[in-house]
Amino acid sequence: MSGHFCNNDRNLIVHRFSLPRVFAALLAAVGATCVTAAPTWAQGHCVAAMVNDLPITAFELAQRVRFSLLVGRVADSADNRERMARQVLRQMIDERLQLDDARRNGISVDQSEITERLARLEQDNGMPPGGAQASLARAGIPLSVLTDSFRAQIAWSKVVLRKVRAGVNVSAPEVDASLRQLKSNVGKSENRVAEIFIAVDKPDQADEGLRTARRIQEQLRGGAPFPAMVQQFSSGASAANGGDLGWVLPGSLEPALDAAIARMSVNQVSEPIRTQAGWHILKLLAQRSYGRGGANTSGGGGDVRLNMIQLLLPLPPNSSPDEIERQKGLAQGIISQSKSCADLRRQCDRTKGCTSADSEGVSPAALPATIGDAARSAGIGQGLGPYHAGNAMQIVAVCSREGDNGLPSRDTVERTILMTKLEAAARRYMRDVRRNAIIDIRKDCRI
Template sequence: MPRRLAPLFLAALVSVSAGAMTVASSPVAHAQQMQRIAAVVNDEIISVRDLRDRIEMVIITSQLPRNSETAQRLAPQVLRNLIDEQLQMQEADRLSVSISESEMDRARSDLEARNGLRPGQFNDFITQLGVDPGTVERQLRANLLWSKLVQRRFASQVEISAEEVDETRARLAADVGKEQKRVSEILLTIEDPTKENEVVQLANRLVEQIRGGASFGSVARQFSQAANANVGGDIGWVLSDQLAPELAEVVETLSVGDVSDPISTIVGYHILQVSDTRVLAKPDPGQAEIRLSQVFLPVRPSDDAEQRRTQTEAVRAVTAQATSCDQLATLAKEAGSPVAPDLGTSRVAELPANLRTQVADLQVGETSAPIDLPNGVMAVMVCERTAPESNLPDPAQIRRQLENQRFEVLAQRYLRDLRQAAFIETRV
């Protein structure tokens, strides 16, 4: 059975002075302290320098107060994260999973885009923040390795059937008209029941810091143990009844921008934030965009009813022959239509009422019945039609959501098994 020693964190582990973290008063003592072992993970070590650098990165990127109290409070969770990363990288190495430089470049580009940077500014940006680029690179590589490993390890177990997708979409369609909320989460799991109080204390501190202005997304990336941590804890758009009952009850009370107190579930402690709300709705037909072509034949106010019937039949004859908008334009000209055939592109809702009712259900290539106007008779053909957007997810989006949920559960179990099988010894 692997031996696991409970971590004892020295009060003097980290202090902050003049914006830089130090642990000793002299250069020699400082160097010696940095070489100390913070933890042993199987046959590899995590140094005090590794721990110090990661604490500083977490404080800066999460916009937490830069002081010794913050550093000391964060140290247990940060060390745990480093230990988990070490286990993940060891497992990736055992199974010959690696990350190419091109994959790292894409990850750097994603970080640049997320922070509004131009391509190639990654290292300069990190350095200007006062963070060691090597520390960020290590975390980035570990996240990529773990994601790739989980995908490869469990791909055959994560197969979403068409029936599951259809059932999920049907449930969403049945919920049309209900309020959805955009929810993000931070999950702190409890592996050792004797350490639950430490987890609760950390959760409360994180809530306090986020409410004080720290970035929820940045804190989630550094502390959350959910699979969505790398996207700032974003769960996406959800209805309350899609969440665990304990979470649903809280989400219903949160307004946009609110952050919950820590919520205890069987998984651990959750911190939730609502960033937006909307009503789940079907597409509005009036928001469809259509391009129309017309045939118009005039009728003078002095013309009798017979003349109007004649023009109506002439319009009907044109639309009966036309199979495309180009052909409609040619036939309209031959019939003596005095106006340009192209009516341009409009939203259905923006059209005059008498025209809107005629074209609302027409598809591309279909023509309306003749429409009486005060000065003539017209008919239109739909040349192009763009469907209105819906906030109901499409089947591909639903499939990805279901896959991500399943991968998250498997990843949590995988990491738990790695922890239980490992030799982990903490020395600070």
């Protein structure tokens, strides 16, 4: 648990600080709009801002504003462009600062990394090669709107690895204390929360930050997707995950945020909330009872091992859709009538052709992704499925967990503490980068 980082740390940090998952939603929204050319207001080439010695041109700003208007489902008017430009310019300034800091530290991003990131985006979202560019082109938006953001994200993840990670340590007593706290919270309600974070580095920025948060909130009320607003405007490290903070227990966040969550219902979006670091807009994604059948153990399962049962209902070769539906209905009936692994066994024994088998010490990471994800948070004895597995309908259930009593594994807790501390350290580092920067916003250059 020292300050040295290994490949696992590197993959975790690159994923958390740079993976643009939500760009698929943005592309879907943009691709639905058929525009063949950018409007005339997007043709200015004056410099809208100088960030140290890096320019942001009016043309670049206008293209990003256009992208944001489409994604945010905001009407394209002069007033809306002006309001959106302030939000977008702030984000672009941060990206330039991140690129400049990377350059000062001898960090570069190869074109091959951009190409790989774009290919992964297309592959992960079922798009053909070149699909992202084609989707943007239909709206008259250049691919650089996407790739420039990728470049800043990749560069920043490298900066965090080199300049921040080495100073972040997780000690054994910290993990022990966290595990004790987790055990004391079993049975309490926990919440899955996403956030949009607007940083406030100086007291005189608080009012402008609030105005930005309120404009974002207006767009959300108008139907803008929350992940899209996160990706474009959030300064938090969680922006790479669509703002998802994961499952949090009461007392895990700052008091003002905890108090707001306690008043929220699922899918509700909060008013802007002020903390010392800035303004937050929260969305409550889900709620559940913590530790009942297992907490969230994403990240490979650590040292958690599952004792499971599998039921198979056979399908004839070359099954017709009707035959598949009949067996699926039979499987659903077994699940609905069972509340434990013992119930599942009894139901299987009573069902013609059904076979059951037990598996012990299974790592969630060794399971197919769909089943593994479900098994990590499933209740003990809860039937999962049915899944169409070759010539059978499959039901699985977790009968018990070993090594954690339904709590996150020690490895998972350590990674969670690491990422929490790393995010805070990266936020402080970015605050210092902003404070030391020379930023000249050219008010006479309009998009």
